[in-house]
Amino acid sequence: MTQPASTGQNVRHLELGLSDEQAIDMYATMVTARKFDERMLLLQRAGKINFHVSGVGQEVAQVAAAYALDRDTDYYLPYYRDYGFVLAVGMTLRDLLLSVFAKAEDPNSGGRQMPGHFGSKKLRIVTGSSPVTTQVPHAVGIALAAKMKKNPLVSFVTFGEGSSNQGDFHEGCNFAGVHKLPVIFMCENNQYAISVPIHKQLAAKVSDRALGYGFPGFQVDGNDALEVFRVVKEARERAIAGDGPTLIEALMYRISPHSTSDNDLAYRTKEEVDLNRAKDGIPKYKQYLIDSGIWTEELDAELHTKIRKLLDDATEYGDKAPFPTPESTMLHVYADDAEQGGKG
Amino acid sequence: MAVIEYIDAIRKAMKEEMDRDEDVFVLGEDVGIKGGVFTTTKGLQEQFGEDRVLDTPLAESAIAGVAIGAAMYGMKPIAEMQYSDFMFPATNQIISEAAKIRYRSNNDWTCPLVIRAPIGGGIFGGLYHSQCPESVFFGTPGLKIVAPYRPYDAKGLLKAAVRDPDPVLYFENKKCYKLITGEVPDDDYIVPIGKANVLREGDDITVISYSMPLHFVEQAAADLESEGISAHILDLRTLQPLDKEGILEAVRKTGKVLIIHEDNKTGGVGAEVSAIIAEELLYELDAPIMRLCGPDVPAMPINPPGEKFFLLNKEKVKEAMRQLALY
Numbered sequence: 208m209t210q211p212a213s214t215g216q217n218v219r220h221l222e223l224g225l226s227d228e229q230a231i232d233m234y235a236t237m238v239t240a241r242k243f244d245e246r247m248l249l250l251q252r253a254g255k256i257n258f259h260v261s262g263v264g265q266e267v268a269q270v271a272a273a274y275a276l277d278r279d280t281d282y283y284l285p286y287y288r289d290y291g292f293v294l295a296v297g298m299t300l301r302d303l304l305l306s307v308f309a310k311a312e313d314p315n316s317g318g319r320q321m322p323g324h325f326g327s328k329k330l331r332i333v334t335g336s337s338p339v340t341t342q343v344p345h346a347v348g349i350a351l352a353a354k355m356k357k358n359p360l361v362s363f364v365t366f367g368e369g370s371s372n373q374g375d376f377h378e379g380c381n382f383a384g385v386h387k388l389p390v391i392f393m394c395e396n397n398q399y400a401i402s403v404p405i406h407k408q409l410a411a412k413v414s415d416r417a418l419g420y421g422f423p424g425f426q427v428d429g430n431d432a433l434e435v436f437r438v439v440k441e442a443r444e445r446a447i448a449g450d451g452p453t454l455i456e457a458l459m460y461r462i463s464p465h466s467t468s469d470n471d472l473a474y475r476t477k478e479e480v481d482l483n484r485a486k487d488g489i490p491k492y493k494q495y496l497i498d499s500g501i502w503t504e505e506l507d508a509e510l511h512t513k514i515r516k517l518l519d520d521a522t523e524y525g526d527k528a529p530f531p532t533p534e535s536t537m538l539h540v541y542a543d544d545a546e547q548g549g550k551g
Numbered sequence: 552m553a554v555i556e557y558i559d560a561i562r563k564a565m566k567e568e569m570d571r572d573e574d575v576f577v578l579g580e581d582v583g584i585k586g587g588v589f590t591t592t593k594g595l596q597e598q599f600g601e602d603r604v605l606d607t608p609l610a611e612s613a614i615a616g617v618a619i620g621a622a623m624y625g626m627k628p629i630a631e632m633q634y635s636d637f638m639f640p641a642t643n644q645i646i647s648e649a650a651k652i653r654y655r656s657n658n659d660w661t662c663p664l665v666i667r668a669p670i671g672g673g674i675f676g677g678l679y680h681s682q683c684p685e686s687v688f689f690g691t692p693g694l695k696i697v698a699p700y701r702p703y704d705a706k707g708l709l710k711a712a713v714r715d716p717d718p719v720l721y722f723e724n725k726k727c728y729k730l731i732t733g734e735v736p737d738d739d740y741i742v743p744i745g746k747a748n749v750l751r752e753g754d755d756i757t758v759i760s761y762s763m764p765l766h767f768v769e770q771a772a773a774d775l776e777s778e779g780i781s782a783h784i785l786d787l788r789t790l791q792p793l794d795k796e797g798i799l800e801a802v803r804k805t806g807k808v809l810i811i812h813e814d815n816k817t818g819g820v821g822a823e824v825s826a827i828i829a830e831e832l833l834y835e836l837d838a839p840i841m842r843l844c845g846p847d848v849p850a851m852p853i854n855p856p857g858e859k860f861f862l863l864n865k866e867k868v869k870e871a872m873r874q875l876a877l878y
Contacts, residue, residue: 319657326659343616345623352621382617
């Protein structure tokens with residue numbers, strides 16, 4: 208397919224350092240994440256999988272942030288809704304489906320962890336757990352180690368606004384501030400901690416907390432892809448220059464229920480959800496690309512067809528892949544668990 | 552071979568490992584210019600600089616969590632918890648994170664981390680400067696736990712812990728720091744994790760213990776020798792993984808066993824040691840398994856009679872050993 212070139216009328220992405228191709232790739236990744244999410248809901252409702260925790264409404268900020276990082280060197284500590292983010296840094300739909308079906312070949316955990324618990328050393332996606340925000344001090348430790356080894360890289364960590372109340376968030380931010388470490392803390396403020404709305408979680412802005420740690424904090428519209436890209440890119444430049452961490456609070460809305468086990472209309476109204484669905488950043492960004500002259504409805508239809516095929520392939524692959532052997536439960540407790548049959 | 556104090560053995564181990572491998576670094580509260588509240592890290596910052604002997608903010612979960620991050624990156628951090636009592640804010644990082652990183656990533660990520668923490672009472676530390684928290688972490692697969700008694704083991708186990716590819720909790724006993732001295736080679740050696748050590752050969756009773764109480768056990772055994780009671784003493788050295796073979800062999804030697812630790816009795820390491828013996832050797836025993844441990848109270852009081860009541864000493868240990876011998 209031939210892609211039209213930018214008309215130069217709407218060139219914000221070029222000014223920010225994104226080529227036409229990158230700007231389109233960003234969009235394709237957002238749509239892929241959205242379609243993945245919708246497919247997972249279907250699979251769960253069809254009884255093919257047990258559980259899905261959604262990232263719908265958060266893909267724009269996730270993908271834009273990833274594109275602002277150095278995807279050859281930086282370390283990532285995503286949280287459990289970051290499907291868009293991990294797809295943007297190299298995880299594939301097959302990888303995600305292997306995880307969803309808990310299969311042996313799952314690169315995240317070999318079918319051990321819940322979906323959304325990402326990890327891949329090859330992709331520098333640091334393994335995560337379920338108790339929220341424990342990854343924040345890890346991100347700080349990675350930045351500390353990189354600084355000690357004089358390796359110019361950034362560690363990028365995300366978390367929800369609910370979990371920004373955890374001690375590990377504060378302890379990690381403070382440590383990073385004291386040592387001026389190259390860390391970017393990005394709060395994906397989706398307005399809800401399961402059922403508890405933001406006004407019962409926070410009495411002030413998350414981004415303002417940065418003042419107390421001695422580094423800059425910014426709020427950004429998480430539905431504005433290019434604005435998120437700009438803020439993360441500038442944060443990365445500061446980190447690499449030795450100017451320390453940045454706290455970014457990306458404002459968004461969790462359009463889906465917390466998970467497939469959650470009935471969100473027990474604590475919020477359909478009107479509220481619909482109002483926020485109308486602010487979804489994906490169609491907005493698509494319109495930007497069309498207005499820039501580098502995207503068309505025809506290309507969009509082709510993209511959707513391609514993603515559908517990839518999802519079909521990944522779903523079938525994940526579904527048919529073998530489970531781990533029962534006995535493999537015993538492996539990898541320690542490096543030397545050879546007597547249990549593990550790697551020596 | 553030089554005779555040195557337990558605390559010097561710990562310091563030497565850190566110094567030698569930092570000399571050997573530039574990825575080894577120390578972090579914790581007051582470990583830098585002050586050299587630690589017990590002087591365990593004294594002189595290290597002068598030698599290795601502020602970056603490798605890092606004074607951290609006062610926040611234990613961050614000390615553990617940052618060390619875990621650094622370890623996942625490939626460093627070999629030694630994180631100090633000023634007192635093991637203050638380790639509990641870091642428990643989630645230790646149990647949910649460090650212990651599970653290899654397992655949950657299916658052997659992709661690893662966490663070669665050492666966490667040092669002083670345990671034990673007898674310094675008028677009251678409830679929160681005296682605890683033995685090992686049973687909180689014991690039974691968490693993915694962690695290794697060591698608790699040396701002799702300076703030789705203090706050095707060799709710490710060096711082994713630093714070189715270990717998995718997270719190791721290193722419980723050093725603060726009462727041992729200056730009290731326990733012993734011969735320690737200047738050259739490079741390690742004490743393997745997972746191996747118990749026979750401190751004394753004997754024929755009548757077997758005493759299994761670890762850390763500071765072994766001091767009383769050794770003294771009591773010397774006294775009991777004159778009463779014609781010969782005690783076989785096993786120092787567990789490593790609490791996790793327990794040296795099952797070493798334990799069974801020591802018990803077989805006499806057929807009577809007493810397990811001693813300062814941590815409280817219920818759910819302590821001694822309970823697991825007892826269960827191993829009961830599972831494997833019940834019909835070779837000549838007496839019921841005995842335990843002598845700290846009482847099941849939240850922690851020891853600071854008033855001197857209360858602290859004395861809580862703690863083990865030579866007389867309490869000797870009496871228990873004598874009872875077992877006479878059974």
